[in-house]
Amino acid sequence: MNKFNSLIVTILIVATGIAVAEAADRRYPLAYVQKIEITEPSRRTAWEDKDFLDCDDVVLTEEDVRYALLHMRRVSWSAYAPENTDTTGCKGSVLVTFKNGRILAMGIEPTGRITTAEYDTGMKVTASPAGFYECDPCRERKMKLLKDALYRADERRLKKLEAEGKIPPGEAERRLKTLRASR
Known part of the structure; x- marks a missing residue:
């Protein structure tokens, strides 16, 4: 019975690790969002591939931003790098202001790739490093649309x-x- 208990414990630890890996970043809770300002609904990057998707067809909405805040998970730069992953070359930009005054600048691609930078109320960069995120549920949702x-x-x-x-x-x-x- 001892082997069985250790197997159960191991399974629970692995399941907890997977659930944590898929959880949204807790630093940006949706409940504390004060304002969402879309600064660029759609723009092209150097990676645009019109054979895959024309950036004029992709427009970032407030609903997309809220969905991303709920589902995005942090990844390393190497996992985010355009050379290593799929990218459409399209990106929308947004500023999210939280109730504590912190401002989060986000670049969101339809593929669910997200970049972030944090600012204080005076729009000065905070000590937090730039963040790289993926949001698989965002990609699936946007691609259906x-x-x-x-x-x-x-x-x-x-x-x-x-x-x-x-x-x-x-x-x-x-x-x-x-x-x-x-x-």
């Missing part, structure tokens, strides 16, 4: 391939129907 934008990007990409002769004539339409059905 962007189905039409993704379809338009697929259409641009496939029509370009067809025009260049890389796929046979009429193949673009067939692939578009297949992609739309799979989403």
Whole structure:
């Protein structure tokens, strides 16, 4: 029975570790948000790939910010780096003011990648280092909302391939129907 108890304890420890890893950052509780100001609803970065998603189709909303605050989890720079992960090259910017006066500047991508910087009430950078976050639930939610934008990007990409002769004539339409059905 002793081996069984130690197995149960081990399983509980691992489950607790996984739950903590998936938990939102407690430094930014949604209950203490005083104001959300979207400074740039959508902008392009050097990583924009219009064959995947046109940044004009992506607009950051207050609801997106609240959802991100609930679900984002901190990651290392190496896990966040655009060279190592998927990025659309689109990002919205927001300032979140908390009741204690702290201001959180956030850059949120539709893929759920988030950067943060903390400021005091005078907009001076605090001692906290820049933060890098991922939000898988945000990505899933936003990508569901962007189905039409993704379809338009697929259409641009496939029509370009067809025009260049890389796929046979009429193949673009067939692939578009297949992609739309799979989403």
